[in-house]
Amino acid sequence: xxxxxxxxxxxxxxxxxTPIYALVGNPNCGxxxxxxxxxxxxxxxxxxxxxxxxxxxxxxxxxxxxPITVIDLPGTxxxxxxxxxxxVTRDVLLGRRxxxxxxxxxxxxVDATNLERNLYLVHQILDLGRPVILVMNMxxxxxxxxxxxxxxxxxxxxxxxxxxxxxxxxxGLVELRVAMSRSDLPLARHAWDxxxxxxxxxxxxxxxxxxxxxxxxxxxxxxxxxxxxxQDSVRVAGSTPLSPRTTEILHHWQKRWAAEGTDWAGTLVNxxxxxxxxxxxxxVLRAGTVGPTSSDKIDAVVTHxxxxxxxxxxVMTLLFVSIFTLAQAxxxxxxxxxxxxxxxxxxxxxxxxxxxxxxxxxxGGVGSVVTFLPQILILFFFIGLLxxxxxxxxxxxxxxxxxxRVGLNGKSFIPLLSSYACAIPGIMxxxxxxxxxxxxxxxxxxxxxxxxxxxxVYLLMIAALLPNDRVSLGAKxxxxxxxxxxxxxxxxxxxxxxxxxxxxxxxPLMIMELPPYRLPGLKDVALQMLERAGIxxxxxxxxxxxxxxxxxxxxAYPKAPAGATPTQQLAQSFAGRAGHALEPVIKPLGxxxxxxxxxxxxxxxxxxxxxxMGVVFNAESSEENTAPLRDALKAARWPDGRxxxxxxxxxxxxxxxxxxxxxxxxxxxxxxxxxGWKWPVFQTLYMTxxxxxxxxxxxxxxxxxxx
Amino acid sequence: xxxxxxxxxxxxVGASATVRKFPAQGAAFIRLREMGLLTGTQVTLVxxxxxxxxxxxxVRGYHLTLRKVDAAHVLVEPAL
Numbered sequence: 097x098x099x100x101x102x103x104x105x106x107x108x109x110x111x112x113x114t115p116i117y118a119l120v121g122n123p124n125c126g127x128x129x130x131x132x133x134x135x136x137x138x139x140x141x142x143x144x145x146x147x148x149x150x151x152x153x154x155x156x157x158x159x160x161x162x163p164i165t166v167i168d169l170p171g172t173x174x175x176x177x178x179x180x181x182x183x184v185t186r187d188v189l190l191g192r193r194x195x196x197x198x199x200x201x202x203x204x205x206v207d208a209t210n211l212e213r214n215l216y217l218v219h220q221i222l223d224l225g226r227p228v229i230l231v232m233n234m235x236x237x238x239x240x241x242x243x244x245x246x247x248x249x250x251x252x253x254x255x256x257x258x259x260x261x262x263x264x265x266x267x268g269l270v271e272l273r274v275a276m277s278r279s280d281l282p283l284a285r286h287a288w289d290x291x292x293x294x295x296x297x298x299x300x301x302x303x304x305x306x307x308x309x310x311x312x313x314x315x316x317x318x319x320x321x322x323x324x325x326x327q328d329s330v331r332v333a334g335s336t337p338l339s340p341r342t343t344e345i346l347h348h349w350q351k352r353w354a355a356e357g358t359d360w361a362g363t364l365v366n367x368x369x370x371x372x373x374x375x376x377x378x379x380v381l382r383a384g385t386v387g388p389t390s391s392d393k394i395d396a397v398v399t400h401x402x403x404x405x406x407x408x409x410x411v412m413t414l415l416f417v418s419i420f421t422l423a424q425a426x427x428x429x430x431x432x433x434x435x436x437x438x439x440x441x442x443x444x445x446x447x448x449x450x451x452x453x454x455x456x457x458x459x460g461g462v463g464s465v466v467t468f469l470p471q472i473l474i475l476f477f478f479i480g481l482l483x484x485x486x487x488x489x490x491x492x493x494x495x496x497x498x499x500x501r502v503g504l505n506g507k508s509f510i511p512l513l514s515s516y517a518c519a520i521p522g523i524m525x526x527x528x529x530x531x532x533x534x535x536x537x538x539x540x541x542x543x544x545x546x547x548x549x550x551x552x553v554y555l556l557m558i559a560a561l562l563p564n565d566r567v568s569l570g571a572k573x574x575x576x577x578x579x580x581x582x583x584x585x586x587x588x589x590x591x592x593x594x595x596x597x598x599x600x601x602x603x604p605l606m607i608m609e610l611p612p613y614r615l616p617g618l619k620d621v622a623l624q625m626l627e628r629a630g631i632x633x634x635x636x637x638x639x640x641x642x643x644x645x646x647x648x649x650x651x652a653y654p655k656a657p658a659g660a661t662p663t664q665q666l667a668q669s670f671a672g673r674a675g676h677a678l679e680p681v682i683k684p685l686g687x688x689x690x691x692x693x694x695x696x697x698x699x700x701x702x703x704x705x706x707x708x709m710g711v712v713f714n715a716e717s718s719e720e721n722t723a724p725l726r727d728a729l730k731a732a733r734w735p736d737g738r739x740x741x742x743x744x745x746x747x748x749x750x751x752x753x754x755x756x757x758x759x760x761x762x763x764x765x766x767x768x769x770x771x772g773w774k775w776p777v778f779q780t781l782y783m784t785x786x787x788x789x790x791x792x793x794x795x796x797x798x799x800x801x802x803x
Numbered sequence: 804x805x806x807x808x809x810x811x812x813x814x815x816v817g818a819s820a821t822v823r824k825f826p827a828q829g830a831a832f833i834r835l836r837e838m839g840l841l842t843g844t845q846v847t848l849v850x851x852x853x854x855x856x857x858x859x860x861x862v863r864g865y866h867l868t869l870r871k872v873d874a875a876h877v878l879v880e881p882a883l
Contacts, residue, residue, distance in 0.1 A: 173834070173837060173838050174834070174837040174838075176833070176837065178830070178834055209864070210863070210864055210865045212839060212863045212864070213838055213839045213863050213865060216837060216838075216839065325833075325837070326833045326837075359827040361827070361833060361836070362825070362827055362836060362841070362842075365836045365837055365841065366841055366842070369839060369841055395850075399850060399852065399853065399859070400853070401853040402853075404853045405853065489868075493852050493857065493859065493868050494852055494853055494854075496852060496856070496857050496868075496870070497852060497854035497855065497856045497857070498854065500856070500870075506857075602830065603870075603872070605830065605831050605834070605869075605870075605873070606857045606868055606869060606870045606873075607831060607834055607835060607838070607867065607868065607869050607873075608867070608868045609838075609865060609866065609867055609868075610859060610866040610867070610868060611865075611866075
């Protein structure tokens with residue numbers, strides 16, 4: 097079939113403007129590596145407005161030093177989008193997003209070891225009528241697998257530049273740059289016949305899309321083909337509904353095909369794969385059969401019914417041990433230096449409210465969040481490592497059955513597990529979950545996994561509950577384990593509940609590629625780690641700063657008369673008054689107004705509870721040595737003389753901290769990841785509500801039993 | 804051609820087969836088809852996950868997972 101005249105006449109040159117290339121490809125084909133290799137650190141990472149999909153735009157240079165813009169689009173197997181990420185790829189390529197200029201040219205990267213499936217996307221992209229450069233990546237691995245990929249042959253068949261490349265070690269980049277610098281990129285000599293029963297529908301739909309949906313004539317045919325491949329994909333985020341006329345045409349044809357027994361979508365995909373199969377058999381020569389690959393050998397162990405669990409356990413243990421050991425020193429360093437910074441400001445500024453705002457509000461508040469940065473960075477690094485080696489997919493494969501019991505799929509496993517260290521990287525790692533509902537459920541329950549910020553609270557309460565000298569270590573460890581179990585059970589219980597009620601959806605698909613194991617590209621992993629940490633600091637920073645200042649204000653005003661101790665100041669501040677106001681609500685849990693102040697202030701970060709208790713009860717204490725504070729807590733009394741911190745109250749308080757959403761950073765991250773305040777507010781309410789109810793049950797039951 | 808068709812989920816581990824009947828509709832099947840699993844495609848059941856589900860199959864030279872419930876809708880003709 098000859099190409100329609102408007103496609104053949106597409107502009108191949110962009111004139112004097114900086115040309116825009118879109119980089120597209122299947123997942124796991126080395127797209128990010130190529131993007132990093134092309135643009136280096138000249139990248140801008142942001143978000144597509146309205147959806148939580150990362151927008152990566154970089155600049156590279158032509159062989160003559162002219163700048164070229166490259167947009168790294170989310171990886172996808174098809175333009176018939178099934179997730180918000182894939183919808184972005186589709187919409188940018190089709191020029192549907194007002195926030196992103198339609199790319200002039202398309203850089204399509206494929207995995208040479210897996211050509212057939214990769215060419216499916218290429219085949220769809222060639223329909224778009226834009227100049228395309230095909231990057232044949234992983235040529236070295238293809239050769240190792242006994243495949244002889246004849247690049248020149250493919251170039252001849254398609255009529256577009258095909259560049260052999262090994263993105264990991266930079267091979268082929270020079271040739272790619274030369275091709276990208278060409279002003280006269282040819283359009284593909286791409287001929288495939290839309291199967292006869294479908295062809296008239298494609299023309300009719302395309303005409304209607306131009307007339308009634310204001311689609312560009314150039315891409316109307318591609319749009320019509322997508323519509324027929326997967327009608328549901330028009331409903332995926334970011335799509336405008338079809339005009340009534342086009343819908344009518346679509347339904348008319350579907351009814352007719354249904355009556356005739358034509359599987360239209362299947363026919364279309366089949367016909368593409370037929371064309372691809374012919375192309376691939378010409379281009380790829382197999383040098384006999386090869387035995388099991390190293391990936392197969394690794395998988396025999398890693399997904400083995402027995403060894404698989406052992407490997408998973410070891411990997412996770414290693415992850416947690418390294419987080420807690422490696423993060424300690426930098427965390428201490430940050431803690432010390434924020435204190436030093438505050439002291440320095442104190443000694444260089446006149447005493448006054450502004451100084452206190454800076455030192456206690458801004459530096460203190462933000463410092464308490466930044467302290468967790470080393471942990472967050474290490475987690476991001478590990479998650480990146482697991483992703484780039486291919487182990488992440490195996491962990492999801494192994495865990496899918498268990499996660500399926502609560503209605504999630506295996507991909508939620510790593511985000512939830514990471515949340516044991518810190519919910520923030522866990523929540524940011526949910527981006528690998530395609531289904532928006534599954535992703536949201538995972539985000540909603542992730543903060544229930546007991547994170548490391550709860551540890552100081554647990555430790556203090558256990559210390560107050562069980563004095564060192566009399567109780568065995570076993571009892572303490574037992575209580576600690578109980579809290580972790582409670583959080584985990586809570587997370588899975590709520591996931592189960594949400595999947596059945598609020599976010600009811602089809603059972604999640606577990607259609608996932610298990611990519612061959614690869615050595616991690618450390619540069620790419622490190623870059624990604626820094627990017628994610630940057631996003632956290634930038635996006636969460638404003639919310640964290642705002643809440644820090646509010647919390648400081650609540651504790652600092654109104655001012656106590658001169659000469660008051662910090663304890664007295666806090667007691668009569670707004671926070672102190674809020675504690676009093678809160679007392680009727682938390683009294684049934686066994687808490688008084690002083691604990692109420694702790695609950696309010698630890699909204700900044702859970703471990704702040706410990707330092708607040710230090711101020712409230714006027715006890716100098718540190719996280720390492722809670723002994724003075726423990727004694728002060730033991731001495732605390734209700735006004736009527738009863739002991740405040742009875743073992744039951746300590747337990748009730750711990751249960752409260754297991755469930756309550758006491759973390760402004762998490763709220764800020766959830767706001768960013770869900771694109772609004774609705775879900776973080778809901779999450780805070782349901783978590784804190786559950787915390788109240790369970791603490792109530794613990795305290796009242798214990799009380800009734802005579803504890 | 805007269806060989807009996809069985810469900811992909813009932814294939815023995817390590818065995819190869821040819822897809823003969825593939826559902827026309829359903830989110831899972833549209834995507835599976837676009838990933839190259841079509842009527843006439845050769846598949847090998849590589850293994851099941853340690854807990855018996857999902858399955859790992861090899862199709863067009865790469866490895867893919869799908870759940871048993873979905874695989875039960877795909878009918879295959881085992882290779883002799």
